[in-house]
Amino acid sequence: MQNIYKKLGHLLLYLFAAAWLVPLIWVLITAFRPKQIALSPQFSLEFTLANFQQVWSSAPFVQYFMNTILIVAGVFAVQFITATMAAFAFARISFFGKDFVFMLFLVQIMIPADVLIFPNYNVLNELRLLDTKLGIMIPYFASAFGIFLLRQMFKSIPAELDEAASLEGYSKWSILWRIYVPLARPSYIAFALVSVSYHWNNFLWPLIVTNSVENRPLTVGLALFAQSFETGAMWTEVSAATLLVIAPLVILFLVFQRQFMNSFIQSGIK
Template identity: 65%
Template sequence: MQFPSSISRLVAQSLWHACMYLLGLLWLIPMVWVVWTAFRPKEAALGFHFTWEWTLDNFITVWQGAPFGHYYLNTIILTGSVLCVQLFSLTLAAYAFARVRFAGRDVVFMLFLVQIMVPPDVLIFSNYHVLKELGLLDTKLGVVLPYFASSFGIFLLRQAFKQLPYELEEAARVEGCSRLGLLWRIYVPLSKPVYLSFAVVSFSYHWNNFLWPLIVTNSVENRPLTVGLALFAKSTESGGQWTEVCAATLLVVAPIFIGFLFFQRQFISSFMHSGIKG
């Protein structure tokens, strides 16, 4: 007996949705556990009995036990400065690769594409040596300097610029518009979804960046949240303070998590328009 094609598609679609919900649940379990433990008293969180006790003492202890306010300020400065410089540099580079003809353009662009395949961790030693020679260790500039250019962002924005009709640029040139004017009045406004997509990727990456800031920073004045969280967890590990560690973890991930909940439609729309697929 053969089932109608509509029923087969319905069954396949239901199975697919079930698999997606299952994967989403598996991703959600650790986050739920962190939130649950962060708001529970220590005795209730580490015990095996269920109670409805809730407390904010864990967050108070964490905030007073480590300079998380300073860590927040450092992280905002680092991620914001990297994003601003990246948007400026990749805009100029993407326009040059998309519209400006110069000798060796394709070769240079291929070199940029090769950088995408190189893991950032491979360059840690060489970048550290350069910062040491420049005297930029344990400085905010030393943390952000290796990320001022993004080969991925240049590739993404170059493809967006190449898709725009060249007739728009010709019409603007007839009106006497300069190259910078073209970028500001035509290319940047028409590529806003791509900029938003890259901003989401860049901001989340540098907000969660851990290894490079851990290596180049030694003081509270320059450490971001991720390094501060690791040091706090290490200092409380011997006492098994899981409630405080979960509260500190929630403090670190809460801004990105809340931002995604409020702007998820804009994020998904920007990814769809820019051609990024998860």
């Protein structure tokens, strides 16, 4: 009986995975199909790259890609520093009210980012950072999830390493960057994937903050591109543009999926 339940559980997982893949497969097929048979239910071996050529020439996707890469890399670079130092402090340094302050950090995980759009917009307006890449990045320079993930990893490192390093004359700063950061490499990979995927797909905040092509990320550019057709939805072009946007993330996850899963296992997060 237990084996039957186990097989049913596996079957449900496969069904959910198949359901999740349906939209992706549809976008993949439609992006390469000629316009005249784009929505035809009949199977055809006719494929073309003309849809990608038209998309690439119809909108400044090169600029959108550059903007997105800069925003994603800038946010993660700052998060790497802030999350590392905060996680080390919560894991290895004793100070008054540490547990209470850590709980305040965790509250950020439970607060949707959209709730803070209005106050963040007012702050950027006062700082004259609207319609800038820096304005998109600033609200995300600290990550409660990253602090929590790295803290769990740092706490799993034996404290004896700290004592041995101190006897060798290392300061806490040196211990952090020479011992803890290299040992936490899988957690950093997982955090990088989460951070990059979130900010690569972030739409509402960049839509509100940006007004110019020079600062729009891919998600906003894709939405404007999809709305630019006056004669109705052009499914082949929209699918091709969507595939261009999501392809880097899919490839990134497929390359680092093993490290991504191992990091959560090693950090004790289930």
